[in-house]
Amino acid sequence: MKAIALIAVLMTGGLLIYSIEGLPDWGDPDSPASTHVSPEYIQDALEKTATPNIVTAVLADYRGYDTMGETAVIFTAGIGCVLILRKKRKGKGD
Protein backbone atom coordinates (compact mmCIF):
# COMPACT_ATOMS: atom_id res chain seq x y z
CA MET A 1 0.00 0.00 0.00
CA LYS A 2 2.82 2.39 0.89
CA ALA A 3 4.61 1.53 -2.37
CA ILE A 4 1.45 2.18 -4.41
CA ALA A 5 1.01 5.53 -2.62
CA LEU A 6 4.62 6.50 -3.25
CA ILE A 7 4.38 5.60 -6.97
CA ALA A 8 1.13 7.58 -7.32
CA VAL A 9 2.63 10.59 -5.54
CA LEU A 10 5.77 10.51 -7.69
CA MET A 11 3.79 10.23 -10.92
CA THR A 12 1.45 13.07 -9.93
CA GLY A 13 4.39 15.18 -8.76
CA GLY A 14 6.22 14.61 -12.04
CA LEU A 15 3.15 15.68 -14.00
CA LEU A 16 2.74 18.82 -11.87
CA ILE A 17 6.45 19.74 -12.14
CA TYR A 18 6.20 19.25 -15.92
CA SER A 19 3.26 21.69 -15.99
CA ILE A 20 5.11 24.39 -13.99
CA GLU A 21 6.99 25.35 -17.17
CA GLY A 22 3.84 26.80 -18.75
CA LEU A 23 2.81 28.88 -15.74
CA PRO A 24 3.73 32.57 -15.29
CA ASP A 25 6.46 33.77 -12.90
CA TRP A 26 5.53 34.67 -9.34
CA GLY A 27 4.11 38.18 -9.08
CA ASP A 28 4.18 38.81 -12.82
CA PRO A 29 1.83 41.80 -13.43
CA ASP A 30 1.42 40.79 -17.10
CA SER A 31 0.35 37.20 -16.40
CA PRO A 32 -2.78 36.05 -18.31
CA ALA A 33 -4.84 35.92 -15.09
CA SER A 34 -4.08 39.58 -14.32
CA THR A 35 -4.65 40.98 -17.82
CA HIS A 36 -7.81 39.27 -19.08
CA VAL A 37 -10.90 40.48 -17.17
CA SER A 38 -9.52 41.49 -13.77
CA PRO A 39 -8.51 45.09 -14.84
CA GLU A 40 -12.13 45.77 -15.75
CA TYR A 41 -13.28 44.56 -12.33
CA ILE A 42 -10.68 46.73 -10.55
CA GLN A 43 -11.67 49.82 -12.55
CA ASP A 44 -15.45 49.37 -12.58
CA ALA A 45 -16.13 47.88 -9.13
CA LEU A 46 -16.30 51.15 -7.17
CA GLU A 47 -18.31 52.96 -9.83
CA LYS A 48 -20.86 50.17 -10.33
CA THR A 49 -21.27 48.82 -6.80
CA ALA A 50 -20.13 51.69 -4.50
CA THR A 51 -18.14 49.15 -2.44
CA PRO A 52 -14.51 50.05 -1.61
CA ASN A 53 -13.52 46.41 -1.14
CA ILE A 54 -13.36 44.76 -4.58
CA VAL A 55 -13.48 41.24 -3.13
CA THR A 56 -16.74 42.06 -1.36
CA ALA A 57 -18.09 43.74 -4.49
CA VAL A 58 -17.42 40.67 -6.63
CA LEU A 59 -18.59 38.17 -3.99
CA ALA A 60 -21.83 39.86 -2.97
CA ASP A 61 -22.66 41.93 -6.05
CA TYR A 62 -21.35 40.46 -9.30
CA ARG A 63 -21.61 36.88 -8.05
CA GLY A 64 -24.56 37.32 -5.68
CA TYR A 65 -26.41 34.23 -6.93
CA ASP A 66 -23.26 32.14 -6.47
CA THR A 67 -23.02 33.26 -2.86
CA MET A 68 -26.70 32.48 -2.36
CA GLY A 69 -26.05 28.94 -3.64
CA GLU A 70 -23.09 28.76 -1.25
CA THR A 71 -25.44 29.30 1.68
CA ALA A 72 -27.42 26.33 0.34
CA VAL A 73 -24.20 24.26 0.46
CA ILE A 74 -23.57 25.25 4.08
CA PHE A 75 -27.21 24.55 4.98
CA THR A 76 -27.05 21.11 3.35
CA ALA A 77 -23.81 20.31 5.21
CA GLY A 78 -25.37 21.36 8.52
CA ILE A 79 -28.50 19.28 7.89
CA GLY A 80 -26.27 16.34 6.94
CA CYS A 81 -24.29 16.62 10.18
CA VAL A 82 -27.49 16.77 12.23
CA LEU A 83 -28.97 13.74 10.46
CA ILE A 84 -25.76 11.72 10.88
CA LEU A 85 -25.12 12.60 14.54
CA ARG A 86 -28.64 12.68 16.04
CA LYS A 87 -29.54 10.11 18.64
CA LYS A 88 -31.69 7.31 17.29
CA ARG A 89 -35.00 6.63 19.07
CA LYS A 90 -34.88 3.42 21.10
CA GLY A 91 -36.10 0.28 19.36
CA LYS A 92 -35.33 1.50 15.85
CA GLY A 93 -32.25 0.37 13.92
CA ASP A 94 -29.18 -0.65 15.86
Place this chain on the structure above:
Amino acid sequence: MLEYVVSKFNFWTYVILVGIGLYAMIGKKNLVKKLIGMNIMQSAVILFYVSIGAKKGGATVPIFMGDAHAAHGHGIHEIIDVASYVNPLPHVLMLTAIVVSIATTGVALAALILIFRRYKTLNEDEILKIRREAGV
Protein backbone atom coordinates in the same frame (compact mmCIF):
# COMPACT_ATOMS: atom_id res chain seq x y z
CA MET B 1 18.37 26.37 -13.27
CA LEU B 2 18.30 27.87 -9.79
CA GLU B 3 16.90 31.11 -11.19
CA TYR B 4 14.13 29.16 -12.93
CA VAL B 5 13.20 27.43 -9.67
CA VAL B 6 13.28 30.67 -7.66
CA SER B 7 11.19 32.61 -10.19
CA LYS B 8 8.38 30.06 -9.79
CA PHE B 9 9.07 28.93 -6.21
CA ASN B 10 5.38 29.13 -5.25
CA PHE B 11 4.41 26.35 -7.67
CA TRP B 12 7.18 24.08 -6.34
CA THR B 13 5.80 24.59 -2.84
CA TYR B 14 2.34 23.53 -3.95
CA VAL B 15 3.69 20.45 -5.72
CA ILE B 16 5.24 19.39 -2.38
CA LEU B 17 1.99 20.09 -0.50
CA VAL B 18 -0.09 18.13 -3.04
CA GLY B 19 2.40 15.25 -2.71
CA ILE B 20 2.09 15.20 1.09
CA GLY B 21 -1.70 15.32 0.92
CA LEU B 22 -1.99 12.65 -1.76
CA TYR B 23 0.39 10.34 0.12
CA ALA B 24 -1.63 10.77 3.32
CA MET B 25 -4.87 10.03 1.46
CA ILE B 26 -3.58 6.84 -0.19
CA GLY B 27 -0.90 5.50 2.17
CA LYS B 28 -2.28 6.12 5.67
CA LYS B 29 -4.60 3.62 7.36
CA ASN B 30 -6.19 5.98 9.87
CA LEU B 31 -9.29 7.66 8.45
CA VAL B 32 -8.64 10.92 10.34
CA LYS B 33 -5.18 11.09 8.77
CA LYS B 34 -6.75 10.56 5.34
CA LEU B 35 -9.06 13.53 6.05
CA ILE B 36 -6.10 15.69 7.13
CA GLY B 37 -4.36 14.75 3.88
CA MET B 38 -7.42 15.87 1.93
CA ASN B 39 -7.34 19.21 3.77
CA ILE B 40 -3.63 19.69 3.02
CA MET B 41 -4.34 19.10 -0.66
CA GLN B 42 -7.20 21.61 -0.60
CA SER B 43 -4.92 24.16 1.07
CA ALA B 44 -2.35 23.62 -1.69
CA VAL B 45 -4.97 24.34 -4.38
CA ILE B 46 -6.21 27.43 -2.51
CA LEU B 47 -2.67 28.79 -2.10
CA PHE B 48 -1.99 28.10 -5.78
CA TYR B 49 -4.97 30.19 -6.86
CA VAL B 50 -4.22 33.05 -4.45
CA SER B 51 -0.60 33.19 -5.61
CA ILE B 52 -1.81 33.49 -9.23
CA GLY B 53 -3.31 36.87 -8.30
CA ALA B 54 -0.11 38.31 -6.82
CA LYS B 55 1.54 41.28 -8.52
CA LYS B 56 5.07 42.55 -7.93
CA GLY B 57 5.89 46.25 -7.83
CA GLY B 58 3.94 47.82 -4.96
CA ALA B 59 0.52 46.24 -5.51
CA THR B 60 -1.62 46.18 -2.33
CA VAL B 61 -4.86 44.54 -1.20
CA PRO B 62 -7.79 45.36 -3.51
CA ILE B 63 -9.47 47.84 -1.15
CA PHE B 64 -9.87 51.52 -2.01
CA MET B 65 -8.63 53.66 0.88
CA GLY B 66 -9.24 57.25 1.91
CA ASP B 67 -11.56 59.42 -0.16
CA ALA B 68 -12.66 56.61 -2.44
CA HIS B 69 -16.27 57.17 -1.43
CA ALA B 70 -16.04 60.89 -2.11
CA ALA B 71 -14.58 60.19 -5.52
CA HIS B 72 -17.38 57.72 -6.29
CA GLY B 73 -19.20 58.77 -9.44
CA HIS B 74 -16.83 61.59 -10.35
CA GLY B 75 -14.77 60.06 -13.11
CA ILE B 76 -12.96 57.63 -10.78
CA HIS B 77 -12.19 55.55 -13.87
CA GLU B 78 -9.06 57.52 -14.71
CA ILE B 79 -7.72 57.64 -11.14
CA ILE B 80 -7.54 53.88 -10.49
CA ASP B 81 -4.24 52.29 -11.48
CA VAL B 82 -4.73 48.60 -12.19
CA ALA B 83 -1.09 47.75 -11.37
CA SER B 84 -1.44 49.07 -7.79
CA TYR B 85 -4.04 46.47 -6.73
CA VAL B 86 -3.60 42.70 -6.76
CA ASN B 87 -5.96 40.60 -8.83
CA PRO B 88 -9.13 40.20 -6.70
CA LEU B 89 -10.82 37.42 -8.69
CA PRO B 90 -8.75 34.44 -7.37
CA HIS B 91 -9.39 35.68 -3.83
CA VAL B 92 -13.15 35.67 -4.40
CA LEU B 93 -13.15 32.22 -5.97
CA MET B 94 -11.03 30.79 -3.14
CA LEU B 95 -13.41 32.28 -0.58
CA THR B 96 -16.06 30.07 -2.18
CA ALA B 97 -13.67 27.10 -2.22
CA ILE B 98 -12.88 27.56 1.50
CA VAL B 99 -16.61 27.46 2.30
CA VAL B 100 -17.04 24.24 0.33
CA SER B 101 -13.98 22.69 1.99
CA ILE B 102 -15.36 23.57 5.44
CA ALA B 103 -18.66 21.90 4.53
CA THR B 104 -17.02 18.70 3.25
CA THR B 105 -14.70 18.55 6.29
CA GLY B 106 -17.65 18.92 8.66
CA VAL B 107 -19.70 16.18 7.03
CA ALA B 108 -16.63 13.90 6.86
CA LEU B 109 -15.90 14.40 10.58
CA ALA B 110 -19.56 13.61 11.40
CA ALA B 111 -19.31 10.43 9.32
CA LEU B 112 -16.07 9.51 11.13
CA ILE B 113 -17.83 9.88 14.50
CA LEU B 114 -20.56 7.54 13.25
CA ILE B 115 -17.97 5.02 12.02
CA PHE B 116 -16.16 5.13 15.38
CA ARG B 117 -19.42 4.59 17.30
CA ARG B 118 -20.23 1.53 15.20
CA TYR B 119 -16.81 -0.19 14.85
CA LYS B 120 -14.92 1.27 17.88
CA THR B 121 -11.91 1.92 15.62
CA LEU B 122 -10.84 4.27 12.83
CA ASN B 123 -8.31 1.90 11.25
CA GLU B 124 -9.29 1.05 7.69
CA ASP B 125 -7.99 -2.53 7.79
CA GLU B 126 -9.67 -3.34 11.11
CA ILE B 127 -12.99 -1.95 9.84
CA LEU B 128 -12.75 -4.07 6.68
CA LYS B 129 -11.85 -7.14 8.82
CA ILE B 130 -14.85 -6.59 11.09
CA ARG B 131 -17.11 -6.21 8.07
CA ARG B 132 -15.70 -9.36 6.45
CA GLU B 133 -16.19 -11.38 9.62
CA ALA B 134 -19.75 -10.13 9.87
CA GLY B 135 -20.30 -11.39 6.34
CA VAL B 136 -21.21 -8.05 4.76
